[in-house]
Amino acid sequence: MIYHNEKALFIKIAERLCDDILSGCYTEGDLVPSVRELAAEYEVNINTALRAFELLQRDAILLSQRGIGMSVAKGARRRILSARRKEFLQHELPEFMRRMELLGLTLDDIAREWRAQDGMETAS
Amino acid sequence: MIYHNEKALFIKIAERLCDDILSGCYTEGDLVPSVRELAAEYEVNINTALRAFELLQRDAILLSQRGIGMSVAKGARRRILSARRKEFLQHELPEFMRRMELLGLTLDDIAREWRAQDGMETAS
DNA sequence: ATTAGTGTTATAGTGACTTAAGACACCGCA
DNA sequence: TGCGGTGTCTTAAGTCACTATAACACTAAT
Numbered sequence: 001m002i003y004h005n006e007k008a009l010f011i012k013i014a015e016r017l018c019d020d021i022l023s024g025c026y027t028e029g030d031l032v033p034s035v036r037e038l039a040a041e042y043e044v045n046i047n048t049a050l051r052a053f054e055l056l057q058r059d060a061i062l063l064s065q066r067g068i069g070m071s072v073a074k075g076a077r078r079r080i081l082s083a084r085r086k087e088f089l090q091h092e093l094p095e096f097m098r099r100m101e102l103l104g105l106t107l108d109d110i111a112r113e114w115r116a117q118d119g120m121e122t123a124s
Numbered sequence: 125m126i127y128h129n130e131k132a133l134f135i136k137i138a139e140r141l142c143d144d145i146l147s148g149c150y151t152e153g154d155l156v157p158s159v160r161e162l163a164a165e166y167e168v169n170i171n172t173a174l175r176a177f178e179l180l181q182r183d184a185i186l187l188s189q190r191g192i193g194m195s196v197a198k199g200a201r202r203r204i205l206s207a208r209r210k211e212f213l214q215h216e217l218p219e220f221m222r223r224m225e226l227l228g229l230t231l232d233d234i235a236r237e238w239r240a241q242d243g244m245e246t247a248s
Numbered sequence: 249a250t251t252a253g254t255g256t257t258a259t260a261g262t263g264a265c266t267t268a269a270g271a272c273a274c275c276g277c278a
Numbered sequence: 279t280g281c282g283g284t285g286t287c288t289t290a291a292g293t294c295a296c297t298a299t300a301a302c303a304c305t306a307a308t
Contacts, residue, residue, distance in 0.1 A: 008295060022226050034254060045297045050256075067254050067305030084227055089237065096220050097238060102146050103209055107235050113213060114221060114231070132265060158284060169267045174286075191275030191284050 013042055013052035018061065018080045021072060028076055031069040032062065059083075137166055137176035142185065142204050145196060152200055155193040156186065183207075 006012075020026055033041065039049040053070055056062040061080060062070045100110065130136075144150055157165065163173040177194055180186040185204060186194045224234065 010295080019226060035256090036254085047298085048296060051295090053255085064255065065305090066256075066303070069254060081227065084223075088223065088227060088229075089241075092220070092223065093234065093238065094241075096216070099208075099212060099216065102143060103205065103212060105212075107231065107238070110217065111231050114217065117213070117218075134265080159286090160284085171268085171287095172266060175265090177285085188285065189275085190273070190286075193284060 009042075009044060010048050010051035010055065013038065013044070013049060014055045017052065017056060018084075021061070021077055022080055022084070026072050028072045028074055030072050032072065034069055133166075133168055134172050134175040134179065137162065137168070137173060138179045141176065141180060142208075145185070145201055146204055146208070150196050152196045152198055154196050156196065158193055 017026075017032060026032055032038075035046055035049045035053060038044075038052070039046045042049065053062060053064070057064055057070075059079070060073050061076045063073045064070055100106070141150075141156060150156055156162075159170055159173045159177060162168075162176070163170045166173065177186060177188070181188055181194075183203070184197050185200045187197045188194055224230070
């Protein structure tokens with residue numbers, strides 16, 4: 001049943017960068033790691049890292065400055081947050097609930113289970 | 125931000141069949157639709173439907189009977205449920221919580237939001 | 249100017265997935 | 279026996295994500 005479900009690598013990298021912007025790791029105007037650094041960090045080809053950047057350029061999350069680097073665009077965080085909220089509420093949440101109900105679970109079960117698991121992890 | 129995220133077709137079909145077994149659409153011993161019927165239903169090549177079946181054969185969800193069809197194996201439902209529960213708790217739930225927290229949401233927010241949306245849908 | 253760091257483009261090759269069309273093996277039934 | 283329904287296998291082609299190299303264009307610092 002572990003039919004691995006991987007998205008494309010360059011998409012995962014782009015989402016990871018968005019995560020980092022959301023969580024404040026990079027703020028607007030900051031330079032993100034260079035294509036080559038990113039490729040090394042994720043153990044991936046330069047072209048793959050570049051494609052992640054192209055994606056984020058198209059969505060006006062990153063600005064390309066030749067010879068300098070890629071910087072976080074103005075309003076990037078707000079735009080990511082907005083898009084993520086929409087995606088989350090319209091797709092992820094319904095799919096999550098569907099799978100939950102197929103397993104005969106409720107949100108209360110989940111909350112209980114999560115508190116238990118979370119306690120385990122932080123206790124280690 | 126809509127970096128389409130598709131899994132392989134044959135995997136989606138296999139998971140869909142598992143959903144149908146979980147929800148009681150097919151019970152143990154039942155014949156599932158033939159390769160060609162399934163291919164037609166999902167508007168997909170026969171080989172793609174066949175690969176979905178191969179996946180489910182390997183996990184002992186379906187039994188192949190040449191000249192007859194594919195039937196749901198004994199214990200298939202229990203096995204699916206068990207694997208799904210494990211996958212859900214170990215991977216989907218943590219990822220869901222991570223994304224939720226990145227958006228500054230809590231499980232209570234989700235529960236509230238879901239009840240509202242659910243009410244909208246069932247009212248239509 | 250030189251150098252080292254950026255982003256960018258191009259070409260070629262690999263592997264996974266999908267489609268397409270056809271052929272074969274098996275079962276049940278008339 | 280023949281027919282039509284099953285599952286299965288083969289071959290060929292095409293797309294896409296990824297890798298591997300290499301080269302080019304620009305900027306900043308020395």
